[in-house]
Amino acid sequence: MALIVMKFGGTSMAGSERIRQVAGRVKREVDAGHRVAVVVSAMAGETDRLIGLCREAMPLPDLAEYDSIISSGEQVTSGLLALTLQSLGLRARSWLGWQLPIRTNEGHSKARIASIDTEALRAALESGEVAVIPGFQGVDESGRVTTLGRGGSDTSAVAVAAALGAERCDICTDVDGVYTTDPRIVPRARKLDALTYEEMLELASVGAKVLQTRSVELAMKEKVRVQVLSTFSDLPGTMIVDEDEIVEQELIAGIAYDRNEAKVTLGAVPDRPGVVAAIFGPLADRNINVDMIVQNVALDGTTDVTFTVPQTELDRARRILEENAAEIGYARLVSNDAVAKVSVVGVGMRSHAGVAVTMFRALAERSINVLAITTSEIKVSVLIAEEYLELAVRALHSAYGLDRAA
């Protein structure tokens, strides 16, 4: 008899009929002898509706009131799921964030969980009751409702699983697992049976939006075994676990990409100490996230500095660089937003040489020019012209042997 946490997203909770399917799924776990705590999102669209009402009341709303308002969506779905479980003959009750409580800091609209009191929850679960917990919400020290930020229900679920020492945390969603790449680009993409937390973080941060990044970080820190699977099928999903748990480690877990990239080049920057700080300091101060950085020193004592920023931040970044032109001392500012990043991710590359070479060869064979390269322990990323993105992803997917058998 295992204790498991199941989390259902907004699409799974969208309306009475779907909630009934969710309840059926929970019942199967209970019937299999498990203790089950369920974490739920608001109905799809509800949080946006509530945020819209807040902004109509006050364009930049007081975040304590905002949290109290938008947390109501999960309050409703947690109650509805408890009722639906009861209608199937199970014992079930909802536990609001302030009832457990789930304590957070006071960072309204993006609070961090400090602790979860599991005493009452454990007693309820041990008595055979299903506990239904609204995701996304907590309560701060002064007794006001907080929320955890977009996608926070994933984090709630992982935190509850960690606090309970659960066997695993099932994230039930509208996809049936984590894929080797985007199946819309590569129809022969494979669902992964398992990958490591680190791989999931790299895949998520470069575009595979299955799980909130914070929830994966928390799972990694607390060693919570997470499964991503479909609410509406009974097939096993993808396990996200510690590296030690994966018996047959593949070299590459997947190919990720990000279209939201823009390239900025500062030409003929004087090659002197402090110039890099002069470029990136003002951008960091204004919260512009710089990703890839390439620097080439020329023979004449100047250097070209190339880096990427999110496409959506390009105009702001250009303005900031122009304001600081005198201090940096560059000759030219050139930008290009028709670029994209493609990344090969896998913990296996730690122990295998040649991963990057395979990548460069595969791209060269398709005459795809590499504009910039960055590497980490478990990832190689290249910047290419955006028009080659699909071609590059398909080429790499094949080159690393990830294609599903036809």
Place this chain on the structure above:
Amino acid sequence: MALIVMKFGGTSMAGSERIRQVAGRVKREVDAGHRVAVVVSAMAGETDRLIGLCREAMPLPDLAEYDSIISSGEQVTSGLLALTLQSLGLRARSWLGWQLPIRTNEGHSKARIASIDTEALRAALESGEVAVIPGFQGVDESGRVTTLGRGGSDTSAVAVAAALGAERCDICTDVDGVYTTDPRIVPRARKLDALTYEEMLELASVGAKVLQTRSVELAMKEKVRVQVLSTFSDLPGTMIVDEDEIVEQELIAGIAYDRNEAKVTLGAVPDRPGVVAAIFGPLADRNINVDMIVQNVALDGTTDVTFTVPQTELDRARRILEENAAEIGYARLVSNDAVAKVSVVGVGMRSHAGVAVTMFRALAERSINVLAITTSEIKVSVLIAEEYLELAVRALHSAYGLDRAA
């Protein structure tokens, strides 16, 4: 500088534009130097929508979950009003039922308020902050959310006013006060400047649905001065106060009516001890509310017993009486649902004879037959054929001099 409680109903809270009008009204009281606590309902239609979702989940829902779900409507509007007040430059915050707390018993879906902790509330009000309190909700001893039953926000408002010792409790609604009778029947009905709690109870219970009955009972018990007035006009409304406060007491406060009446006559019931209990005991056991009762003893030692029940309960009442026919021993059961009750209400009749005579004369002049009569200290009610209802109300309104000058 007075402390006042203002309550706004669902129509007043229905959407951002109306909430802005409500906020403007609250601001005028604050600008006038008052301390203001506001009690709000859910947006019109929202509670019904949530109840619908509960019933889809479980036809007879667990009432603890039901309360947690349906209380969310007021949670949202209290936050939205706090935000809107802030956008007008006021300091404001919402206080949920569990945050104050408003303690109730455990009677989910129809809980009764046990106590309101006003310490934090008073401190907030004294600092000049507007307190916004969701109506309808509280928390029981085990820390679960409760609701007070339909129209419970009126009761919340009066209870908060009582706990704070407020100067008055303004119930801001979509009518501009309490009228001498229904203006749809008597266009020259007058808005009353003031009436007593007792009069309001009689008027409310016979059809003038302005305030929840429980809230008036609570106001009477706690001597809370209540004003009924329009959210969307600045005219004074109707004060509902203790009898002592009304300087020039009118004889009659108003004419009420109730179409939801049905008359039942049991013919030739044996005139022996216990027969009345045999009739009304089984009805009471099944929660059927018997209103007017008339009994005539005939010379042959039998008696005809006539009484009224709500029209909506007539079929059930007939079935119960038929089941108990042997024990009661009546010869005939006759019913008529084409009847209505008209009542003249006024505390002035305590000290004035002749009130009932005026009523009977006015009805007789229009050839309206009286089917039954009941009286209380401050009310005379007659049962008449429903087709004469409007005529009777107009005749009585004129006979007691209630018509507004043309």
